[in-house]
Amino acid sequence: QVQVEESGGGLVQAGGSLRLSCAASGRLFDTHTMGWFRQAPGKEREFVATINNRYTTVYADSVKGRFTISRNNAKNTVYLQMDSLKPEDTAVYYCAVRQWAYGGIYRGQDDYNYWGQGTQVTVSS
Numbered sequence: 001q002v003q004v005e006e007s008g009g010g011l012v013q014a015g016g017s018l019r020l021s022c023a024a025s026g027r028l029f030d031t032h033t034m035g036w037f038r039q040a041p042g043k044e045r046e047f048v049a050t051i052n053n054r055y056t057t058v059y060a061d062s063v064k065g066r067f068t069i070s071r072n073n074a075k076n077t078v079y080l081q082m083d084s085l086k087p088e089d090t091a092v093y094y095c096a097v098r099q100w101a102y103g104g105i106y107r108g109q110d111d112y113n114y115w116g117q118g119t120q121v122t123v124s125s
Contacts, residue, residue, distance in 0.1 A: 001026050001027060002024055002025070002026040002027060002028050002097055002099070002113070002114040003024070003025045003026050003114075004022060004023075004024050004095050004096070004097055004114050004115060004116035005022065005023050005025075005095075005116055005117070006020060006021065006022045006093065006094070006095045006116040006117070006118060006119040007020070007021050007022075007023075007119060008020040008021050008119060009093060009119030009120045009121045010120075010121070010122070011122045011123075011124065012085055012121075012122070012123055012124070013123070013124050014085060014086055014087055014123055014124065014125050015084060015085065016085050016123070017081070017082060017083045017084075017085065018082045018085065018121060019079060019080070019081050019082070020036070020079065020080040020082070020093055020095075020119060020121070021077060021078075021079055022034065022036075022077065022078045022079070022080075022095030022116060023075070023076065023077045024076045024077070024078075024095075024097050024114070025076065028076055028097070028099070029099055029100060030053060030073070031053055031099075031100055031101050031102045031103070032053060032097055032098060032099050032100070032101055033050060033051070033052040033053065033097075033098045033101035033104060033105065033106055034050065034051055034071060034078040034095065034096070034097050034098075035047070035048075035049065035050035035051070035078075035095070035096045035097075035098070035106065035107075035112060036048040036049050036050070036069065036078070036080050036093060036094070036095060036096070037093070037094045037096060037109060038089075038091035038092065038093045038094065038121075039091055039092050039094070039118075040088075040090060040091040041090075041091075043091075045094065045109060046060065047060050047107045047108070047109075048060050048063055048067065048080070048093070049063065049067055049069040049080060050069065050105055050106060050107065051069045051070065051071050051078060052101055052103050052104060052105055053073065053101065053103065054103050055070075055071070056103070056105060057069050058105050058107065062088075063082075063089075066082065066083050066084045066085075067080060067081065067082050067083070068080070068081040068083075069081075078095060080093070082121070085121075085123045086123060087123045087124065087125045088123075089121060089123050090121060090122050090123050091121060092118040092119065092120050092121075093118060093119050093120075093121050094115055094116055094117075094118045095115070095116040096109070096112035096114065096115050096116070097112060097113060097114040097115075098111055098112045098113055099113050099114075
């Protein structure tokens with residue numbers, strides 16, 4: 001089993017920044033890919049960003065140039081640096097892990113095996 005826990009959410013004004021962290025623990029293999037998704041009120045969960053074990057990254061168009069995903073393999077931790085935040089970024093942000101990814105990049109929710117409980121990000125206008 002793998003446990004996933006996010007932290008770092010909060011309330012910020014538009015134009016501000018937040019950094020989310022996600023720590024994975026348990027029976028985790030080195031080939032895993034980690035990703036961030038978000039779900040705004042009344043909307044479906046959507047892909048935000050992902051990073052594989054070779055540090056290749058992919059972003060949703062809506063956050064490209066504003067968000068940066070990174071990871072520390074030694075700590076099995078992934079980060080999401082969010083800059084120039086907008087009110088439309090308000091959502092619950094979820095961290096996800098895919099085991100045995102072998103360098104793959106995945107944008108679909110069904111591609112991930114383990115999920116955190118989510119952390120709330122609220123951007124005020």
